[in-house]
Amino acid sequence: MIPIAKPMLGKEELKAVKKVFDSGMLAQGDIVEKFEEKFAKYIGVDYAVATTNGTQALIMAMHCLGIKGKVAMPSFSFISTATSALAVGAKPYFIDIDERTFNIDASKIKGKFNAIIPVHLYGQACDMDTIVKKAGRAKVIEDACQAHGALWKKKKAGSFGDAAAFSFYPTKNMTTGEGGMVTTNDRKLAERMRLFRNHGQKRRYLHEYEGYNFRMTNIAAAIGLVQLKKLPKFNKQRQKNAKYYDKHLEGVETPFVLKGATHVYHQYTIKAKRRNALLNHLRSNGIGATVYYPIPIHKQPIIHSKQKLPVTEKVCKQVLSLPVYPGLKRSELRHIVETISTFW
Numbered sequence: 641m642i643p644i645a646k647p648m649l650g651k652e653e654l655k656a657v658k659k660v661f662d663s664g665m666l667a668q669g670d671i672v673e674k675f676e677e678k679f680a681k682y683i684g685v686d687y688a689v690a691t692t693n694g695t696q697a698l699i700m701a702m703h704c705l706g707i708k709g710k711v712a713m714p715s716f717s718f719i720s721t722a723t724s725a726l727a728v729g730a731k732p733y734f735i736d737i738d739e740r741t742f743n744i745d746a747s748k749i750k751g752k753f754n755a756i757i758p759v760h761l762y763g764q765a766c767d768m769d770t771i772v773k774k775a776g777r778a779k780v781i782e783d784a785c786q787a788h789g790a791l792w793k794k795k796k797a798g799s800f801g802d803a804a805a806f807s808f809y810p811t812k813n814m815t816t817g818e819g820g821m822v823t824t825n826d827r828k829l830a831e832r833m834r835l836f837r838n839h840g841q842k843r844r845y846l847h848e849y850e851g852y853n854f855r856m857t858n859i860a861a862a863i864g865l866v867q868l869k870k871l872p873k874f875n876k877q878r879q880k881n882a883k884y885y886d887k888h889l890e891g892v893e894t895p896f897v898l899k900g901a902t903h904v905y906h907q908y909t910i911k912a913k914r915r916n917a918l919l920n921h922l923r924s925n926g927i928g929a930t931v932y933y934p935i936p937i938h939k940q941p942i943i944h945s946k947q948k949l950p951v952t953e954k955v956c957k958q959v960l961s962l963p964v965y966p967g968l969k970r971s972e973l974r975h976i977v978e979t980i981s982t983f984w
């Protein structure tokens with residue numbers, strides 16, 4: 641089976657982990673700090689605060705920004721985009737997507753809301769100029785969990801909002817096993833988050849603020865440091881694989897990249913007629929194609945929204961993601977392209 645995703649881990653990561661093992665300093669420490677510094681620099685922001693996963697990164701950012709009330713977001717995303725708002729006592733308010741990019745349709749951002757979460761879905765950055773303008777005084781929290789290294793114009797996704805959340809789950813463009821990060825230029829927010837993730841203590845056993853344990857380990861950060869160094873090469877290879885598909889795929893709609901956006905292809909997502917039949921055909925030919933996401937968030941039982949989102953409801957029946965990870969062999973890409981051709 642060609643999987644939908646595969647983490648690219650090697651000897652360098654193993655060596656970095658062994659060094660942490662030998663040091664005995666397994667929990668959050670100087671390696672996490674170094675990872676935060678390098679990640680902030682890479683994204684082009686002043687601060688990065690590491691945590692346990694992307695979901696927690698979203699929750700931590702919203703909690704420490706004091707978000708309450710209505711939070712605008714797309715419904716075509718992973719569930720965490722919305723449940724993180726629920727976790728801080730806010731209410732998701734859904735905005736339909738652009739049929740071409742699958743990202744939030746900036747022209748449909750209307751009404752009153754206290755915060756907005758644009759999601760850079762599948763690795764394509766949103767039009768952040770329009771979103772930030774439309775947000776007005778509402779806080780902007782980017783969900784960059786799928787967009788490590790994606791650009792809007794010349795700036796990285798994760799550098800536009802009041803805060804942005806990243807995930808380092810093993811399917812992502814870079815991984816730490818499990819892990820997350822919040823990026824921001826707001827010094828006070830960064831300080832609040834550092835306290836929030838560590839029992840609200842500035843000094844050991846003096847708890848002045850609300851806080852819990854949402855710390856990243858030195859082990860995860862050691863992997864992250866190596867992966868961050870490799871990320872530009874990983875993304876280039878993903879883009880190369882995407883180009884191969886763009887050129888050779890037949891009978892399907894290949895991804896559209898908005899002018900000004902640089903896509904890092906966390907997923908290579910096509911639109912296809914008879915989507916479910918094509919999915920079964922691919923699976924029975926040893927290809928781990930997957931649908932992200934078959935049920936939009938506003939239709940999930942936990943959310944129970946009565947909002948109507950015609951584009952989202954249409955697109956979720958058409959999309960199909962193909963393996964695009966950097967380790968794919970040319971012969972595997974060829975097999976995937978040929979399998980789709982034979983289907984038609």
Ligand SMILES: Cc1ncc(COP(=O)(O)O)c(C=O)c1O
Nearest residue numbers: 693694695718720785807808809
């Ligand atoms: C868009 C989006 N938001 C949030 C998350 C949550 O990240 P994690 O799985 O690290 O909690 C993910 C991860 O799959 C995601 O894709």
